[in-house]
Structure formats: structure tokens, C-alpha cells
Amino acid sequence: MLRPRTTRRPIRWHIVVFLAPAVLIYTAIMIIPLFGTLNLSLFTRGEGNTREFVGLANFVTLFTDPRWSSAFWNATWNNLWFFIVHMLVQNPIGIALAAILSSPRLRFAAFYRSAIFIPAILSFVIVGFVWRLILSPLWGVAPNMMDAIGIGDWFSPWLGQESSALTTLALISVWQFVGIPMMLIYAALLSIPDEVLEAAEMDGITGASQFWKIKLPLILPTIGIVSILTFVGNFNAFDLIYVVQGALAGPNYSTDILGSLLFRTFFGFQLQLGDPHMGATVATVMFFIILAGVSLYLFGIQTRMRRYQF
Amino acid sequence: MSARANILRSSAAHAILIAYTILALYPVFLIVINSMKSRRAIFNEPLALPTRETFDLVGFHTVLEQGNFLLYFQNSLIVTLASLFLVLLFGAMAAFALAEYRFRGNLLMGLYLALGIMIPIRLGTVAILEIMVAANLVNTLTSLVLVYTAQGLPLAVFILAEFMRQVSDDLKNAARIDGLSEYRIFFTIALPLVRPALATVAVFTMIPIWNDLWFPLILAPSDATKTLTLGSQIFLGQYVTNWNAVLAALTLAIFPVVVLYLIFSRQLIRGITRGAVK
Known part of the structure; x- marks a missing residue:
């Protein structure tokens, strides 16, 4: 469709009207405060209550000063593992469930879909407490149930052990959010026109091979969106850790991720005072990690994906 | 595809979906049933449904009073x-x-x-x-x-x-x-x-x-x-050590969200299945 461009066109006010409310609210409440925070990371508290410009000194402290760097790198690697678990467990399960749900003439599909999505609508407060209770050795629900199917010996207080706490939390988060990739991919699968699938059937491509050869390539853009949403969500995560393990991200910081590190740095905990400037520094680093991931997606992956117009 | 293979495929699909639905809902269900039991029953028989002897709404009373x-x-x-x-x-x-x-x-x-x-x-x-x-x-x-x-x-x-x-x-x-x-x-x-x-x-x-x-x-x-x-x-x-109150509060917090969701999800599903996006 060609729209000839004229150079002396009057201002098209409807474009301004359509964009203005969103842009104004977004700029005032999100962008300006964000840059305020980034700016804060370049300062430190000087004599009295003044702000003193220190350039990138806060970042040098965070990366190299042993008081900060061990906590920072610990949180970064933990966060990466948290993300990897989601990519390896949550998204494949989400795709598989969506694929099964979208098979034609499946009965009760609406029921399954609604039921599986329910954990995603519960707050971290609820999910965190529910799993804290269930995995609690004090209550004994999890060991009892595992006994019933003969694997009782495998139980251990996973949330209390350094080696397993982080993975357990990641799996709780997967349990909670698997419905989101499922819904997005399910919607994408439904939007594939019947003609395409019928043509595939005429060529003898059905069942699993139809999924791999026809449907999967068509939903790749959606899988891309799901992946980047997972990345961003995981690198902002905080609430679940806070509700289940507290601000100290125990045991012994083994579940500390960047969000909980930011919280402790920013607002302080126990005997340590809150430091807005170091907090802003952590926030800035998080910002750049996320920026890097999103840029990689936007410029490296999304532009290379083929889109199909039906 | 033969009719028999079709039935096999669809029962496999249902088996997977049922298993996952149980995994998704059982933890929530467990909290809800235990919120209606006495403290002793919560610990002795956590997986049992509340019976006439174990039924107790003391947790809800605490929540609603506080x-x-x-x-x-x-x-x-x-x-x-x-x-x-x-x-x-x-x-x-x-x-x-x-x-x-x-x-x-x-x-x-x-x-x-x-x-x-x-x-x-x-x-x-x-x-x-x-x-x-x-x-x-x-x-x-x-x-x-x-x-x-x-x-x-x-x-x-x-x-x-x-x-x-x-x-x-x-x-x-x-x-x-x-x-x-x-x-x-x-x-x-x-x-x-x-x-x-x-x-x-x-x-x-x-x-x-x-x-x-x-x-x-x-x-x-x-x-x-x-x-x-x-x-x-x-x-x-x-109230972290008061199990009755905690379970009741969780149940009360879960309830409105699920109701709200069921109202909206019908719209969501209707929207998706109409397939107007095509």
C-alpha cells in the first residue's frame, strides 16, 4: 500500500492526540524518575548533607571493592541461573502445553487453560507463603506426599539448604508463571490460518511433524517475545525472594539476586544503613544488563525473524 | 490417521493436561481446605478434607476481627x-x-x-x-x-x-x-x-x-x-506462627483474585477463540 508523502503537509493533529496521553504519563512518571536515579549513581554523600560528584567511582567500588564485589557477583550469577532455569523449564513447558491445547477438537480446552493459568494471577505474597508452608518440614505435607509415592527419602528442606534454595525458588516461580508463555503461544497458534494447516495436511504433514515444520516457524516471533519478557522479568525479580527468604536472601545469601541486593543496598537492613547512591549504582548496572539483553533481542534476533502476513 | 491412533493421542493429551492442572491447583486447594480445619487437624492430617470433627473457622474469625x-x-x-x-x-x-x-x-x-x-x-x-x-x-x-x-x-x-x-x-x-x-x-x-x-x-x-x-x-x-x-x-x-489465621488469610486473598480472573478469563477466551486477529 503506497501512501505518497507530501512535504508541505499540515500537522496531522490526530497523531498528536493519539500519542499525547501515553507519552506524557510515561515520560513524567517513568522516564524522568529513571534518569534521576541513573544520575544519582554518579554522586555520593559529601560533607554535611551535600551531594558530591564522583564520576564512576561508585561503579569501581561495586565491581572491585571486596566489601561490595563479592555480594554483587554472587547476585549476578544467581540471577543468571534463575533466568536459565526459567528458559529451560518454564518456556518449553509453556510451548508444549499450548501445542497440546491447540490441537483441534480437544474437549475441556477452556477449562485446562483457565486452570493452568490460575497460579500466575496469585500474588507473590500468596505463592511464597503457600510454598513455604508446603515445603516446610514442620508441617510435613511435602514429605508425606512423597512417601505416598515411595520417594520419601528424597525429601529435604530445600528452601533451607544453600545448594538447593535458589533452584527451588526458581522452580516455584516457574510453577507460578508457566501460564503466561502458554497463553501467548496459544493465541499465536490459534491465529495460524486453517488454510495453511490444510495445505500441510494435503502434503501429508500431520501431527508432530506439522508442529515442528509448520507451526513452530510461524510462532517463532512470539517465542522471541516470550524469551525477552522472561529475561526482563527475571532480572527485575525481587518479590518472591523477599517473601520467602526475606531481605537477607538466605540461607547465607545463596538466593540473593540483583533485585534483593538493590533492596538491601537502597533501604538498608539490620545494622547497615541504606545508601541511595550505591543503591542507584546497583540499579544502573541492572539497567545496563537489561538494556544489553533487550538490544540483542531487538537488533540481533527480531530483525532477522521472518514475519508472515496472512 | 486411524481412529485408534486418534483416541490414543487424545487420551495422552488429556493425561498430560490433567496432570499439569493438578500440579497447578493442588497447592492452592491444600491451603483452602486446611484453612477450615482445627489446628490439630492441620498438622495431623494435612491432606484430608475437613470433616465434622475437624471443621473449624477460628482462623477466619481472627482475620476478620483483626x-x-x-x-x-x-x-x-x-x-x-x-x-x-x-x-x-x-x-x-x-x-x-x-x-x-x-x-x-x-x-x-x-x-x-x-x-x-x-x-x-x-x-x-x-x-x-x-x-x-x-x-x-x-x-x-x-x-x-x-x-x-x-x-x-x-x-x-x-x-x-x-x-x-x-x-x-x-x-x-x-x-x-x-x-x-x-x-x-x-x-x-x-x-x-x-x-x-x-x-x-x-x-x-x-x-x-x-x-x-x-x-x-x-x-x-x-x-x-x-x-x-x-x-x-x-x-x-x-500472625506467622498462627497457622489457622495464616491459612485463612491466604484463602481470603486467593478468593477474590480467582473470581476476578474467572470473570475476565471468559472474555479473554472468547476473544482468543473468535480469532478476529487473523
């Missing part, structure tokens, strides 16, 4: 619905502008708005608090609505623009030839056609708003403006 849950629920509802409305309306308008018109800076504007998908709005909390103090909006629901609208807009614009691009050009051009204004085209053609996407965006926008703990704690912690999530977090923290 908490102000009806008011908290009302606050959550107002904040969520108001933000949702603004996000959907303003988000769809901006998405339409980006998808429909060529103008200088279109791509740049799209990227600018998309920036907010990756930025946790929490990173700007201190500056947001300063703004709200200056505007005298601390401890009002308005402050929460403003923050959540800003938080929800980027993703809404991003998803809706994808769908707006798929709305047929012929349809819009036909309307233009018939003399419809751009506003009418947006409200009467584009918006109804992306309704399934709107439903999806609504669910994804609504959930984090309803469940947020952070901003209610910082911007509106007063008793009159507490949201349900903040109220239950504080309650759970205070």
Missing part, C-alpha cells in the same frame, strides 16, 4: 480497574498512531515507548516518591493509578501495535473514502478488531497491578489506602 479486608479489597479494585482502563485506552491510541501513520520519528517514538518494557519502574522509586510528595498525592489511590498506568503502558503499546499492524488496510481506506474521521476509524474499526489482543493485554496488565506490594508500601501505606496485597502481607507477617 483485619480491615473489605476496605483493602475495595481499594485494590478501584486502583486496578482505573489503571487498567487508562492503560488500555491510552495504550491502544498510541499503538494505533505508531502502527497506522508514517511520520517523522515514528520508529524513534516506538523505541522510546518500548524502553519502558525493560525498565522496572521501581528503579525510579525515590524520584517518584519526590514527585508524589510535591504533588501532595502521597497516601492517595491516585498516586498508585498514575504509577501503574505508566508501568502498564509500554507493554500495552508494544503488543497492541503488533496487532494494529495486522488490521486490514483496505477496511480503513474504505472507511476513509466514506468520510470517517481518523478518530472514528480508531474507535469503530481498529479497536473492535484488536479486542482479543486487548483482552490479553488486560490480563497481563491487571495481574502485576493487583499483586504489587512495593508501591502501596511506599506511596500509600496509610490504613485508608492499603491494598489487599499490602494488607495481607502485613497480616501474614504479624
Whole structure:
């Protein structure tokens, strides 16, 4: 469709009207405060209550000063593992469930879909407490149930052990959010026109091979969106850790991720005072990690994906 | 494909889906049934349904006597619905502008708005608090609505623009030839056609708003403006050793969300299955 461009066109006010409310609210409440925070990371508290410009000194402290760097790198690697678990467990399960749900003439599909999505609508407060209770050795629900199917010996207080706490939390988060990739991919699968699938059937491509050869390539853009949403969500995560393990991200910081590190740095905990400037520094680093991931997606992956117009 | 293979395939599909549904719902179910049992029964037979001997609502009594849950629920509802409305309306308008018109800076504007998908709005909390103090909006629901609208807009614009691009050009051009204004085209053609996407965006926008703990704690912690999530977090923290009360509070917190979801999900499913996006 060609729209000839004229150079002396009057201002098209409807474009301004359509964009203005969103842009104004977004700029005032999100962008300006964000840059305020980034700016804060370049300062430190000087004599009295003044702000003193220190350039990138806060970042040098965070990366190299042993008081900060061990906590920072610990949180970064933990966060990466948290993300990897989601990519390896949550998204494949989400795709598989969506694929099964979208098979034609499946009965009760609406029921399954609604039921599986329910954990995603519960707050971290609820999910965190529910799993804290269930995995609690004090209550004994999890060991009892595992006994019933003969694997009782495998139980251990996973949330209390350094080696397993982080993975357990990641799996709780997967349990909670698997419905989101499922819904997005399910919607994408439904939007594939019947003609395409019928043509595939005429060529003898059905069942699993139809999924791999026809449907999967068509939903790749959606899988891309799901992946980047997972990345961003995981690198902002905080609430679940806070509700289940507290601000100290125990045991012994083994579940500390960047969000909980930011919280402790920013607002302080126990005997340590809150430091807005170091907090802003952590926030800035998080910002750049996320920026890097999103840029990689936007410029490296999304532009290379083929889109199909039906 | 033979009929027998068909039956096998469909029973395998049902088996997987049933297993996953149980995995998704059983933990919630467990909390709900135990909230109605006596303390002894909670520990002795956690997996059993409440019987006549073990039935006990003492937890709910504690919650209802101590908490102000009806008011908290009302606050959550107002904040969520108001933000949702603004996000959907303003988000769809901006998405339409980006998808429909060529103008200088279109791509740049799209990227600018998309920036907010990756930025946790929490990173700007201190500056947001300063703004709200200056505007005298601390401890009002308005402050929460403003923050959540800003938080929800980027993703809404991003998803809706994808769908707006798929709305047929012929349809819009036909309307233009018939003399419809751009506003009418947006409200009467584009918006109804992306309704399934709107439903999806609504669910994804609504959930984090309803469940947020952070901003209610910082911007509106007063008793009159507490949201349900903040109220239950504080309650759970205070009553952590009172298992009856904790289980009852969790059940009360789960209930309205699930009801709200069932209302909206019917819309969502209707929207998706109509397949107007095609």
C-alpha cells in the first residue's frame, strides 16, 4: 500500500492526540524518575548533607571493592541461573502445553487453560507463603506426599539448604508463571490460518511433524517475545525472594539476586544503613544488563525473524 | 490417521493436561481446605478434607476481627480497574498512531515507548516518591493509578501495535473514502478488531497491578489506602506462627483474585477463540 508523502503537509493533529496521553504519563512518571536515579549513581554523600560528584567511582567500588564485589557477583550469577532455569523449564513447558491445547477438537480446552493459568494471577505474597508452608518440614505435607509415592527419602528442606534454595525458588516461580508463555503461544497458534494447516495436511504433514515444520516457524516471533519478557522479568525479580527468604536472601545469601541486593543496598537492613547512591549504582548496572539483553533481542534476533502476513 | 491412533493421542493429551492442572491447583486447594480445619487437624492430617470433627473457622474469625479486608479489597479494585482502563485506552491510541501513520520519528517514538518494557519502574522509586510528595498525592489511590498506568503502558503499546499492524488496510481506506474521521476509524474499526489482543493485554496488565506490594508500601501505606496485597502481607507477617489465621488469610486473598480472573478469563477466551486477529 503506497501512501505518497507530501512535504508541505499540515500537522496531522490526530497523531498528536493519539500519542499525547501515553507519552506524557510515561515520560513524567517513568522516564524522568529513571534518569534521576541513573544520575544519582554518579554522586555520593559529601560533607554535611551535600551531594558530591564522583564520576564512576561508585561503579569501581561495586565491581572491585571486596566489601561490595563479592555480594554483587554472587547476585549476578544467581540471577543468571534463575533466568536459565526459567528458559529451560518454564518456556518449553509453556510451548508444549499450548501445542497440546491447540490441537483441534480437544474437549475441556477452556477449562485446562483457565486452570493452568490460575497460579500466575496469585500474588507473590500468596505463592511464597503457600510454598513455604508446603515445603516446610514442620508441617510435613511435602514429605508425606512423597512417601505416598515411595520417594520419601528424597525429601529435604530445600528452601533451607544453600545448594538447593535458589533452584527451588526458581522452580516455584516457574510453577507460578508457566501460564503466561502458554497463553501467548496459544493465541499465536490459534491465529495460524486453517488454510495453511490444510495445505500441510494435503502434503501429508500431520501431527508432530506439522508442529515442528509448520507451526513452530510461524510462532517463532512470539517465542522471541516470550524469551525477552522472561529475561526482563527475571532480572527485575525481587518479590518472591523477599517473601520467602526475606531481605537477607538466605540461607547465607545463596538466593540473593540483583533485585534483593538493590533492596538491601537502597533501604538498608539490620545494622547497615541504606545508601541511595550505591543503591542507584546497583540499579544502573541492572539497567545496563537489561538494556544489553533487550538490544540483542531487538537488533540481533527480531530483525532477522521472518514475519508472515496472512 | 486411524481412529485408534486418534483416541490414543487424545487420551495422552488429556493425561498430560490433567496432570499439569493438578500440579497447578493442588497447592492452592491444600491451603483452602486446611484453612477450615482445627489446628490439630492441620498438622495431623494435612491432606484430608475437613470433616465434622475437624471443621473449624477460628482462623477466619481472627482475620476478620483483626483485619480491615473489605476496605483493602475495595481499594485494590478501584486502583486496578482505573489503571487498567487508562492503560488500555491510552495504550491502544498510541499503538494505533505508531502502527497506522508514517511520520517523522515514528520508529524513534516506538523505541522510546518500548524502553519502558525493560525498565522496572521501581528503579525510579525515590524520584517518584519526590514527585508524589510535591504533588501532595502521597497516601492517595491516585498516586498508585498514575504509577501503574505508566508501568502498564509500554507493554500495552508494544503488543497492541503488533496487532494494529495486522488490521486490514483496505477496511480503513474504505472507511476513509466514506468520510470517517481518523478518530472514528480508531474507535469503530481498529479497536473492535484488536479486542482479543486487548483482552490479553488486560490480563497481563491487571495481574502485576493487583499483586504489587512495593508501591502501596511506599506511596500509600496509610490504613485508608492499603491494598489487599499490602494488607495481607502485613497480616501474614504479624500472625506467622498462627497457622489457622495464616491459612485463612491466604484463602481470603486467593478468593477474590480467582473470581476476578474467572470473570475476565471468559472474555479473554472468547476473544482468543473468535480469532478476529487473523
